Amino acid sequence: MLEWLRFILTAGLLISGLIILITAVIGVYKFDYVLNRMHAAAMGDTLGLLFCLLGLTVSAPDLATALKLLLIICFLWVASPVSSHLIARLEVTINPRWQQLPPTPGKDEKEEEDSP
Amino acid sequence: MSKRRSDWAQRPQARFLRWMREGYGALDDEIISAVAQPAAQRPDAEALEEHDRLIGTHRHEREMALDRLANYDLQRWANTRGRKALTRLYVLLALLLGASLIYFLLDTVAYMPRFGQVAVPTNNEVIARYIEKGLEETGAINIVAGMILDYRAFDTLGESTVLFVAACAVLILLRIDLDDQGQPMQQLIAEGSDDRHYEPKNDRILQGSAMVLTPIILLFGIYVLFNGHLGPGGGFSGGAILSSGLILYLNAFGFQKAGRFFTYKIFMWVSFFSLGFYGVAKAYSFYMGANGLNSGIPLGTPGAILSSGLIMPLNIAVGLVVACTMYIFYALFRKGGL
Structure with missing residues (x-):
């Protein structure tokens, strides 16, 4: 009974993760604008991988493996939103369309030159 | 006089x-x-x-x-006329080269024994030898590490040297020279064509996450390096993880802070000593008829980091070369210097 419950939970989590990943891939190829594509890719990177890894965690044979998978989830949830943030910031910096907006208050007053 | x-x-x-x-x-x-x-x-x-x-x-x-x-x-x-003739000549030569390459490769393949047959020497002797005598002869529990660092060590030495030479070549091509006043010349030449000032700098989110992630990545890289003889891992993968951690730090905090601990000099010395140690250890081994240096390190025991003979130091040497090379590649492509 418990095995069946575990299997069903794993399958459901994996399938939902895969659906989200497929959506993300379609979005990356369908959208035209950088920020839309970034949103799609970031969704796959975080939510899709979260569901997949949670499914694997549920079906993990022992506690150590499950903890390692949870650690990987933490790592990915720190890493991929930051990369999306960097892409978005680069786009906002170089696209003249966003230059016309009023400056955001409290936006990096001490912007230093770090490299010559 | x-x-x-x-x-x-x-x-x-x-x-x-x-x-x-x-x-x-x-x-x-x-x-x-x-x-x-x-x-x-x-x-x-x-x-x-x-x-x-x-x-x-x-x-x-x-x-x-x-x-x-x-x-x-x-x-x-x-x-005028030469262009047509030369183009035709190039096409002809390319076709000739490709055709001869295909012919020779197919010819070689025709003489090889069929894949997967039991009677093929690679299928019985070599694999059996690796599995049965691998631990005894190389000292590594991880047979893959034993293979690439002992049985096929010459190949790995060549790979490390290729990495080092590639780094030197990229250094020659991409390095920005300093003029007499110590200013980067390229900056004086092409002030406007430089697009690096668009890149986000001193991003607080990136810096915060890098502060969390960099130590973990570096620790994991060191673990993979030091564990290559006992389990999955080894020099190349560990070095790649180490260099990715360094690159993350560089991206978050800029070249000035990264340059405090990783300079051109350090790159050269680390690469030199790693390759030199590897070359000396393996040259001794080749010279003495595949008898490794008598290191005093016992054969591999699961769980004991200091075991497996010379495999772990060799892994560390390879990993350092890989890490330095990848880091300097990134630095050169991004900025043209360290």
Whole structure:
């Protein structure tokens, strides 16, 4: 009974993760604008991988493996939103369309030159 | 002695030798006549210098004109009919090369034993030997590490050297030289074409996450390096993880802070010592008939980091080379220097 419950939970989590990943891939190829594509890719990177890894965690044979998978989830949830943030910031910096907006208050007053 | 040396240059022998060495051409005539002509007043040093300079430029222009003349026919041919002919020749040569390559490879494959047959030597002897005697002969529990660092160590040495040479070549190509004042030359040349100032700098979110992630990545890289002889891992993967951690730090905190602990000098010394240690250890092994250095490190035992003979130090050497090379690649492509 418990095995069946575990299997069903794993399958459901994996399938939902895969659906989200497929959506993300379609979005990356369908959208035209950088920020839309970034949103799609970031969704796959975080939510899709979260569901997949949670499914694997549920079906993990022992506690150590499950903890390692949870650690990987933490790592990915720190890493991929930051990369999306960097892409978005680069786009906002170089696209003249966003230059016309009023400056955001409290936006990096001490912007230093770090490299010559 | 000094007296002899002082008038040596004026002597006939010396002049003869100079004439033999440097030759005597029309240019000397020009200079001599030019110096001798204005006998009315003694030319001052500036006028002489100016004259020398003019002669120099004239000679340069004359040589350039001669060059152009010599190249004119060839260039015209290369621009009109030659281009077609050369293009055809290149296509022909490429086809020939490809066809011969295909032929020779297929020919070689035809002589090879069929894949997967039981009677093939690779299927019984080598694998059995690796599995049965691997631990005893190389000391590594991880047979893959034993293979790439002992049985096929020469191959790995070549790979590390290729990485190092590639880093040096990229360094030569992409490094931005400093001019006399210590300023990067390229910045003076192309101030406007530089797009690096668009990149986000001092991003607080990136810095915060890098502060969390960099130590973990570096720790994991060190774990993979130090665990290569006991489990999955090894020099190449560990080095790649280490360098990714370094690159993350570089991205978050900029070149100035990263340059405090990773300079060009450190790159050179680390690569040199790693490759040197690897080369010495393996050269000894080849020379002594596959008997490794007597390191005093016992055979591999699961869970014991300090075991498996020389596999772990070799792994660390390879990993350091890989990490340095990847990091310097990134730094060079991004900025053209460290």
